[in-house]
Amino acid sequence: MLKVLDVDLTPNPQALKFILNEKLLKKETRSFNNTEEGSQDPLADAIFKIDGVVSVFYMDRFVTIEKDAKANWGKIQKPFAELIRNFDVSLIPEEKEVEGISKTSTNKLKQISDLIDVRVKPALAGDGGGLQILDLTENILTIRYQGACGTCPSAVRGTLVAIENLLKREVDPNLEVISG
8 A cells, every 4th residue: 555654845845745655656757737737647637636736746756746835735745645545556657668868869968868867866856856858959958847846946046057067077068958
């Protein structure tokens, strides 16, 4: 039976990370920024039915929920824990092949992706978030934050600069990283 083991605060004041006792996904992440986006995913759809939820992100053994600024966590946490206890994990759609980096990608993009997978994503996951590489055109890498990082002020400022500095040091000093 699926259970919430712990709840972690995130740097985003409107998001909480709920740590679960079982894996939901092995490699993939699922990020939904509104009810419409989540309507085709049974877990996200059920979470969005809890009043006050504005985004859902999940991977591995956690779910990050972002609430409306006016909503009260007390009215979200208990219904979420109940939903998780009664949710049938087999309803979660099969994982798709992870998008983004293919065999035809450039060596530079593969190097960037590997570095982000090893050095950046684990740190973001620790704060209830994630990151998706959208594009590399010339020396401009476009990324999208997921989960708690999606609307967190520190992700937009500090984290983006830190990622860019890491990639400039390790991959190419001319890289620019933007959030798209």
